[in-house]
Amino acid sequence: MGNVATRKRPGCHHTARSDENEEEEDGPARKRLGLQKIIQKMNIRSKHHKLAFKSRLQKLKNCRPHLKRRTYKVEEADPRPPLPRFIVDDYDNYEKPETANRKEFAIPWFEHLFLPEFPTRSVINEKSFILERQLGRGSFGVVYCASAIHDSERKFAIKMQEKREIISKRAVLQVKREASIQRLLPAHPFIARTYSTWQTRTHLYSLLQYPTGSTGDLFSIWRQRGSLSEAAIRLIGAELASAIDFLHRNDVIYRDVKLENVVLDQWGHALLIDFGLAKKLKPGCSTGTICGTLQYMSPDVASGHTYSHYVDWWSLGVLLHILLTGIYPYPNSEATHHANLKFIDYSTPIGCSREFANLMDRMLAVSQTHRLCSFTVLHAHPFFRSINFSKLEQKDYTPASEIGNAEYDTYQQNDETLDDALFKENYDFDRFDYFNDRF
Numbered sequence: 001m002g003n004v005a006t007r008k009r010p011g012c013h014h015t016a017r018s019d020e021n022e023e024e025e026d027g028p029a030r031k032r033l034g035l036q037k038i039i040q041k042m043n044i045r046s047k048h049h050k051l052a053f054k055s056r057l058q059k060l061k062n063c064r065p066h067l068k069r070r071t072y073k074v075e076e077a078d079p080r081p082p083l084p085r086f087i088v089d090d091y092d093n094y095e096k097p098e099t100a101n102r103k104e105f106a107i108p109w110f111e112h113l114f115l116p117e118f119p120t121r122s123v124i125n126e127k128s129f130i131l132e133r134q135l136g137r138g139s140f141g142v143v144y145c146a147s148a149i150h151d152s153e154r155k156f157a158i159k160m161q162e163k164r165e166i167i168s169k170r171a172v173l174q175v176k177r178e179a180s181i182q183r184l185l186p187a188h189p190f191i192a193r194t195y196s197t198w199q200t201r202t203h204l205y206s207l208l209q210y211p212t213g214s215t216g217d218l219f220s221i222w223r224q225r226g227s228l229s230e231a232a233i234r235l236i237g238a239e240l241a242s243a244i245d246f247l248h249r250n251d252v253i254y255r256d257v258k259l260e261n262v263v264l265d266q267w268g269h270a271l272l273i274d275f276g277l278a279k280k281l282k283p284g285c286s287t288g289t290i291c292g293t294l295q296y297m298s299p300d301v302a303s304g305h306t307y308s309h310y311v312d313w314w315s316l317g318v319l320l321h322i323l324l325t326g327i328y329p330y331p332n333s334e335a336t337h338h339a340n341l342k343f344i345d346y347s348t349p350i351g352c353s354r355e356f357a358n359l360m361d362r363m364l365a366v367s368q369t370h371r372l373c374s375f376t377v378l379h380a381h382p383f384f385r386s387i388n389f390s391k392l393e394q395k396d397y398t399p400a401s402e403i404g405n406a407e408y409d410t411y412q413q414n415d416e417t418l419d420d421a422l423f424k425e426n427y428d429f430d431r432f433d434y435f436n437d438r439f
């Protein structure tokens, strides 16, 4: 302690250091000039007085160092190094920073490209987990189930995407948008959370919520078990409706509701994953990119006109229709282009409850004036009347107990079954739209 006090007290053995500092900061010439001016002003003539004054002034300065005049070199803040222009068709077309400017880029361009959504230095990284098994494959990589090194009980999903693939498919903005939307979203019981994102030289990583004791995605469950009971569809449908409404209230349009993008936990609760086509969109605003999965695409998207959040309700209608009947509502299983989608020959499912039939008629009506286009209307629909949505969000219901009690299998072997369907996943008409605001 004594040392510390002495160190702080000026005029002791630290004087020399203090002088040094002063010389560094003010410069010896300036110091001398300052004293001489003061001596002149004060009209001190005798040599003896001058010396005494100098030494007193010096002591005073040493005792009150905070009063010393300091000359700080205030440099203008460096402008941020120019960002590389995102003309990213592929590695070759990428406009790399000129070699002369290379020093300005502390990190290589292919890391810079994915900043700030995927930080290069992250406390959580791939070394913090043990990859256990593959959960699925996406367009740019693989999703693994992983456990934390220090807590093997805790499971996560880790999405590992190859940068090379992303760049060559010109989807840089898409993956960055996906990460930022997912990370900024508040927590919701039926939407998979993104806990962290980071990058290495070759890969992008996203640490995602893994549904406890997951039983897989809805598509594989539907394939294994066939049609679901109306009771199960009601609960899963209500959970997804709650998630979609939450996204819309947070100014996000999802645009890819489909069986493959819903995973279930051991109690059958739904978790919406894959925000690859999601976009920030304020209420009342519209967008125009033709994207989504063809078989779930609403007539508004397919027409090429602008559309808004309501297109997600159409896709949910298609999903619920498939869960009960096993077929697409419209004859589009073979479609490979949005212009070939047909919105004719719809028939109300038979053999189901009147409420469900009516819900399908409303959700899948081509005419927007007849279509169910909002959560408020869905919430009040007789099919969901028995659901208390507050309780639902508290996970008071258990959909798993209802899954497998199917009473509706008349359509199972129809020509239009999903098994035969030619999937065009994440269809988008013009990938270039990822690079402008229209997307």
Ligand SMILES: Nc1ncnc2c1ncn2[C@@H]1O[C@H](COP(=O)(O)OP(=O)(O)OP(=O)(O)O)[C@@H](O)[C@H]1O
Residues within 6 Å of the ligand: 135, 136, 137, 138, 139, 140, 141, 143, 157, 192, 208, 209, 210, 211, 214, 216, 217, 260, 261, 263, 273, 274, 275, 276, 425, 426
């Ligand atoms: N959080 C998760 N929990 C459990 N399984 C998951 C999770 N995220 C993804 N999966 C599994 O991995 C598969 C691929 O994931 P996802 O669709 O997110 O990848 P993607 O690269 O975005 O693919 P896409 O080509 O559909 O955009 C999913 O179908 C699902 O089976």
